[in-house]
Amino acid sequence: MTTANRERLDLNTELVTLNMGPQHPATHGVLRVILTLDGEVVVNARPDVGYLHRGIEKIAENKTLHQVIPYTDRMDYLSPASNNIGLCLAIEKLIGFTITEKCRVMRVVACEMARMASHFLWLATTALDIGAGTVYFYCMTEREKILDLFERMTGARFTVSYGRIGGLSREWEPSLPEDIAAWARQAHKTLDECDRLLTRNRIWIERNQDVGTISAEDAIDLGLSGPNLRAAGVDWDIRKAYPYLGYERYDFEVPVGEHGDCYDRYLVRLEEVRQSAAIILQALKEYDPAVPLFPEDPEFQKAYLPPKSRVLTRMEELIHQFIVATEGPRTERGKEIYFSIEAPKGELGFYLVGSGTNVAHRCHFRSPSFVNLQGLPVMVKGQMVADVIATIASLDPVLGEVDR
Amino acid sequence: MSEITKAIGERFPGAVQEIVEFRGETTVVADPGKAKAILRFLKEERGFNYLVDVSSAHWPDEGRIDVVWLVRNLKTREQLRIRSPLPEEAPEVETVADLWRTANWLEREVYDLMGVVFTGHPDLRRILMPEDFEGHPLRKEYPMEGDDEWRNYLPVEEGPHDDR
Numbered sequence: 001m002t003t004a005n006r007e008r009l010d011l012n013t014e015l016v017t018l019n020m021g022p023q024h025p026a027t028h029g030v031l032r033v034i035l036t037l038d039g040e041v042v043v044n045a046r047p048d049v050g051y052l053h054r055g056i057e058k059i060a061e062n063k064t065l066h067q068v069i070p071y072t073d074r075m076d077y078l079s080p081a082s083n084n085i086g087l088c089l090a091i092e093k094l095i096g097f098t099i100t101e102k103c104r105v106m107r108v109v110a111c112e113m114a115r116m117a118s119h120f121l122w123l124a125t126t127a128l129d130i131g132a133g134t135v136y137f138y139c140m141t142e143r144e145k146i147l148d149l150f151e152r153m154t155g156a157r158f159t160v161s162y163g164r165i166g167g168l169s170r171e172w173e174p175s176l177p178e179d180i181a182a183w184a185r186q187a188h189k190t191l192d193e194c195d196r197l198l199t200r201n202r203i204w205i206e207r208n209q210d211v212g213t214i215s216a217e218d219a220i221d222l223g224l225s226g227p228n229l230r231a232a233g234v235d236w237d238i239r240k241a242y243p244y245l246g247y248e249r250y251d252f253e254v255p256v257g258e259h260g261d262c263y264d265r266y267l268v269r270l271e272e273v274r275q276s277a278a279i280i281l282q283a284l285k286e287y288d289p290a291v292p293l294f295p296e297d298p299e300f301q302k303a304y305l306p307p308k309s310r311v312l313t314r315m316e317e318l319i320h321q322f323i324v325a326t327e328g329p330r331t332e333r334g335k336e337i338y339f340s341i342e343a344p345k346g347e348l349g350f351y352l353v354g355s356g357t358n359v360a361h362r363c364h365f366r367s368p369s370f371v372n373l374q375g376l377p378v379m380v381k382g383q384m385v386a387d388v389i390a391t392i393a394s395l396d397p398v399l400g401e402v403d404r
Numbered sequence: 405m406s407e408i409t410k411a412i413g414e415r416f417p418g419a420v421q422e423i424v425e426f427r428g429e430t431t432v433v434a435d436p437g438k439a440k441a442i443l444r445f446l447k448e449e450r451g452f453n454y455l456v457d458v459s460s461a462h463w464p465d466e467g468r469i470d471v472v473w474l475v476r477n478l479k480t481r482e483q484l485r486i487r488s489p490l491p492e493e494a495p496e497v498e499t500v501a502d503l504w505r506t507a508n509w510l511e512r513e514v515y516d517l518m519g520v521v522f523t524g525h526p527d528l529r530r531i532l533m534p535e536d537f538e539g540h541p542l543r544k545e546y547p548m549e550g551d552d553e554w555r556n557y558l559p560v561e562e563g564p565h566d567d568r
Contacts, residue, residue: 057517
């Protein structure tokens with residue numbers, strides 16, 4: 001439109017290149033976007049990533065399988081629990097371990113709590129980017145409660161390293177399930193408040209509706225996943241398509257958008273938080289503290305970590321723990337698996353190749369943010385500069401995961 | 405899954421070197437020259453409309469670099485992995501970025517970290533490492549701690565703003 005205007009008026013204007021980032025608070029990390037502008041209209045956008053590359057894949061190929069787990073915390077650092085539980089599931093698939101029912105339930109709770117924490121932070125920062133400061137404080141307050149629960153669950157608020165091969169790092173304290181349930185029951189209050197503040201808010205609608213639109217065909221072709229894919233109208237969720245951790249038993253709905261714009265992505269995430277709370281409450285009903293966390297299979301007993309309480313009091317379990325933690329399970333040379341989970345950001349996949357030792361020969365992370373970010377140029381072409389900020393925010397990239 | 409692997413075998417005789425089944429996943433080890441044709445067949449005739457992942461693995465003792473494509477049919481939920489062994493000295497394979505736009509960045513990542521050249525790629529540049537970086541860090545011979553000083557930082561005494 002603007003190009004046509006320019007030709008008609010015969011104005012001699014030039015395209016301007018604007019460098020957005022990498023040090024820009026609204027890019028959610030160290031994302032650099034090279035914009036080509038015609039006035040205020042975006043002609044082209046080229047995301048430039050890699051500023052946070054730490055070579056996690058290379059490191060993972062030089063560490064034993066257990067030692068990789070803490071590194072995954074630093075990938076999507078807004079939902080560490082789902083990362084390292086995902087890695088543990090992938091490793092368990094590669095070496096053929098089974099996990100107990102109790103462990104499944106606890107992992108589901110941790111994963112869904114991570115999803116809620118991630119989406120609350122997403123809503124907080126996105127609203128702040130667009131200019132709604134109040135929402136930020138509401139959401140951060142709610143997220144704080146989740147982090148407090150994570151601290152009681154795992155001993156860490158943020159980089160939890162909760163997953164262990166075949167189990168989890170520790171049992172829950174007796175009062176924790178009740179407190180999680182109590183929190184999950186009231187979590188919708190904050191959400192309803194934000195809902196009332198934003199969903200029918202004139203400014204919010206103007207800034208989000210028909211902004212950063214992507215069609216379902218484009219979204220599939222560009223490999224988008226998670227809320228970004230669902231907002232475009234594709235009913236696709238790994239939890240439903242390839243159920244893991246017993247997700248097929250839980251009653252929850254997958255929200256699907258229609259227009260593929262920022263507003264639909266917002267609505268999809270809002271509903272996902274509600275569904276996550278429902279999953280947590282269902283999972284907690286199945287939690288039975290009396291059952292052991294690790295499988296008690298005599299054949300594989302030496303392969304799993306012993307209970308932490310006994311490690312600290314008995315000699316044999318201490319040695320056992322030392323052997324498992326330093327050597328760990330072996331992988332079969334040349335055997336390869338791909339395992340993916342529905343992380344808060346989308347499909348988080350792990351491609352592992354066995355080496356014949358206790359180290360993975362190849363450890364590739366298919367990170368959702370990396371692939372999702374590729375959709376940015378398609379979404380922002382023809383839009384205003386201010387819409388780029390709204391679109392980046394609605395894509396929800398985490399640069400720790402993009403660059404790995 | 406066996407139906408699809410059979411169809412590939414019939415359509416591309418001699419292109420399939422091996423079919424591996426492991427933990428419910430199917431891997432078709434395909435001739436590198438035919439990999440793209442197989443992927444095109446899967447996309448256009450079998451409805452594999454979603455490219456999940458492009459990855460690679462280096463096997464120095466066998467002198468090869470594997471390139472791995474994972475494709476998915478969103479309707480039937482089928483997944484299939486195509487793996488092509490390339491020679492370590494000059495790994496080169498045709499791009500699939502024209503079939504799925506997802507492949508653009510995923511192939512750039514494989515090029516950047518593993519040094520596989522995707523011929524016909526619209527924009528084959530480094531993506532994660534700096535543009536002036538030398539070497540491909542995910543190759544097994546590349547040392548963990550890097551092979552040199554970080555070149556972007558000049559030593560202090562040679563620094564451009566040194567006024568002493």
